[in-house]
Amino acid sequence: MCRVPRNKEFDYQEKLKVARDLFWKKGYQATTMNDLVDTLGINRSSIYDSFGNKHALFLKCLHDYIQEKELSYQASANKGVSALDSAIMIIKDLVRTILIDTKTCLSINSTFELSRIDQDVNQLLKQQANNSIKLFEGLFRKAQQEGELSAEKDPTLLAYFVVSNFASLWNADLLFNDKKRLYQLTDFLISIIRA
Incomplete structure (x- = not known):
């Protein structure tokens, strides 16, 4: 007799977000498979069948988060009236996120927790950083063509910076919890770009 595979009894994307929030809250190392079973409300074998082991699940969560970040950066850039304004909009929207979000950026958390010891995580984070750098570099090059940014500035170095x-900026908010200081640091960063 041939067995018909059962349909999943849960929403894959919804459970991925639940897992992501758990990793975000506890960190990768402190999150156990039992934590995942309890929080996702599905059994261990369903987690393995649908997402793989803990590491594979974390990579899926991180990849999902990175895609959201990249879309949000692009949405911020699209609000700008010029290339330089687009770059500044990304920075300002990031700061708004820092001020309203109760969690530190998952990419930054993962960078400090895992980047040196987990090659797969390192690759994902490096790709995200490179994509962000390319986005800013393109905006800065265009800003130079439009005469908004000094031709003497190196667009690649400025994008890395x-x-x-x-x-x-995330670090400053975590340590000092000072909204005024965070805005001052943001204005200072923007002034360096414009100088």
Whole structure:
């Protein structure tokens, strides 16, 4: 007798987001398979069948998060009236997210927790960083063509500088919890771009 595969009794994307929130809250190392079973409300074998082991599930969660971040950066860029304004909109929207979000960026958490010890995570995070750098580099090159950005600035170096500063802005909010200071740091970053 041939067995007909059962349909999944849960929404894959919804459970992926639940798992992502758990990893986000506890970190990868502190999250156990029992935590995942309890939080997702599905049995261990269903988790393995649908998502793979804990590591594979985490990579799926991180990939899903990165895709959302990249879409949000693009949406912010689309609000700009010029290339330079688009770059600044991404930065300002990021700061708004920092101020309203109760969780630190999952990519930044994962960078500090896993990037040195997990090659797969490192590759995903490096690809995200490179995509962000390319986005800013393209905007800065266009801004130079439009006369909004000094021709003496190196668009690639400036893009690396901006993307690297994202972690600093999250860090400042975590350590100092000072909205005024965060805005000052943001204005300072933007002034360096415009200088």
